[in-house]
Amino acid sequence: MNFNEIExxxxxxxxxxYAKMNIAVETGKGCWVxxxxxxxxxxxxxxxxxxxxxxxxxxxxxxxREQAEKVLFYSxxxxxxxxxxxxxxxxxxxxxxxxxxxxxxxGTEANENAMRMARFATKxxxxxxxxxxxHGRSADSISATFLxxxxxxxxxxxxxxxxxxFGNLESVRELADRETAAIMLEPIQSxxxxxxxxxxxxxxxxxxCNEHNIVLIFDEVQTGIGRTGNWFFSGSELAGYIEADIxxxxxxxxxxxxxxxxxxxxxxAEVIKINDLGTTFGGGMLxxxxxxxxxxxxxxxxxxxxxxxxxxxxxxxxxxxxxxxxVHGKGGLLGIEFSENCKPIHQKLLExxxxxxxxxxxxxxxxxxPLCVKKEEIDLxxxxxx
Ligand SMILES: Cc1ncc(COP(=O)(O)O)c(C=O)c1O
Numbered sequence: 001m002n003f004n005e006i007e008x009x010x011x012x013x014x015x016x017x018y019a020k021m022n023i024a025v026e027t028g029k030g031c032w033v034x035x036x037x038x039x040x041x042x043x044x045x046x047x048x049x050x051x052x053x054x055x056x057x058x059x060x061x062x063x064x065r066e067q068a069e070k071v072l073f074y075s076x077x078x079x080x081x082x083x084x085x086x087x088x089x090x091x092x093x094x095x096x097x098x099x100x101x102x103x104x105x106x107g108t109e110a111n112e113n114a115m116r117m118a119r120f121a122t123k124x125x126x127x128x129x130x131x132x133x134x135h136g137r138s139a140d141s142i143s144a145t146f147l148x149x150x151x152x153x154x155x156x157x158x159x160x161x162x163x164x165x166f167g168n169l170e171s172v173r174e175l176a177d178r179e180t181a182a183i184m185l186e187p188i189q190s191x192x193x194x195x196x197x198x199x200x201x202x203x204x205x206x207x208x209c210n211e212h213n214i215v216l217i218f219d220e221v222q223t224g225i226g227r228t229g230n231w232f233f234s235g236s237e238l239a240g241y242i243e244a245d246i247x248x249x250x251x252x253x254x255x256x257x258x259x260x261x262x263x264x265x266x267x268x269a270e271v272i273k274i275n276d277l278g279t280t281f282g283g284g285m286l287x288x289x290x291x292x293x294x295x296x297x298x299x300x301x302x303x304x305x306x307x308x309x310x311x312x313x314x315x316x317x318x319x320x321x322x323x324x325x326x327v328h329g330k331g332g333l334l335g336i337e338f339s340e341n342c343k344p345i346h347q348k349l350l351e352x353x354x355x356x357x358x359x360x361x362x363x364x365x366x367x368x369x370p371l372c373v374k375k376e377e378i379d380l381x382x383x384x385x386x
Contacts, residue, residue: 003036021350028055031370031377033355042380044369045357049190049222052252052332053297054370060255063293064286073284086288089295090261095235095243100269102262103283107221107250108136110260111184113277114246115140117264118182118215121271125159126180130166132192133185135219144184147192148360167197169204176208183209184217187233193361194328194335199240206242215268218244222333225252226298226371229308229331238330255297257290303371307332313375317382328364332371335364345385352384
């Protein structure tokens with residue numbers, strides 16, 4: 001089918017979701033996708049921040065294929081070697097205090113379960129989240145999302161959600177009390193325009209949580225799985241070396257196979273009893289094969305080291321672009337701030353066959369490339385921006 005036929009068919013039979021780019025992707029390899037018209041695009045948005053290992057990494061594809069031939073699925077009603085190994089590997093690379101994983105299917109579901117676990121653990125209901133944060137579109141997660149108009153889209157909202165100002169500890173202190181179950185945040189606010197906070201802010205949050213026995217949740221749906229050059233934001237120098245009680249994951253975790261997870265410490269894990277949580281598909285064998293292989297590929301190809309080098313290179317090269325006023329973020333989660341609205345730049349890049357992302361800050365263009373992106377590919381971006 002050609003592009004027009006595909007477009008017409010989708011528009012006829014699919015409910016509206018995002019504003020789409022005018023391309024139909026057919027194949028992908030590394031940082032590149034090929035369209036129905038046989039055109040190659042450089043994907044610096046990594047398939048919507050998902051394809052950290054690059055498109056269709058051969059090791060991940062092989063693992064999925066091999067698993068599919070054995071058994072596609074059985075739920076957590078049975079034990080499974082591939083699940084056991086994926087959980088061990090994930091917990092093994094997580095910050096020291098993390099001891100267990102709960103698998104689900106998406107980012108919003110990971111956040112819903114994280115908040116539920118925090119409520120179980122504290123027997124309280126209030127959840128503090130932040131201005132500019134995005135946590136997903138199911139009922140509890142959208143109610144925790146104070147970015148833009150999302151809470152209105154999610155009406156009626158789940159009660160008990162209050163909003164503090166990102167980066168402002170005083171605003172958190174005013175809200176945190178013995179009724180608060182959790183403080184949840186994106187440690188780098190991606191959709192808001194790749195907004196950062198200082199290590200002191202994270203240390204302060206940890207202190208507030210310790211003081212009131214509040215569960216600290218890092219939504220690492222975007223920052224997790226090597227994106228910043230660290231496996232996780234939690235526990236890293238970026239967080240002032242403090243650790244969250246729960247880390248939520250999705251996006252990069254399965255290289256494109258839908259999977260989410262909550263990583264939890266002992267204090268949280270020990271209150272969760274059989275039947276408190278459940279999901280039919282979470283922890284299915286196909287997804288678990290993808291998780292294990294994703295982590296192995298990132299390790300084997302030294303992608304975390306690569307993305308750290310790429311960040312330095314990109315920041316240096318962006319100095320050549322007059323209109324760039326600042327570069328936000330870390331590793332492969334970068335927000336390029338321009339002096340003016342960046343929508344025309346996003347469009348011009350697309351015309352040059354380079355995919356990037358916008359954000360809710362009209363001046364900030366977002367890059368979330370595969371972690372295996374090469375310097376030559378960054379050169380193509382710079383050439384198109386000059
Ligand atoms: C930080 C963050 N949390 C949660 C989500 C929701 O994830 P999902 O779309 O997989 O439900 C997203 C999605 O963009 C996200 O960026």
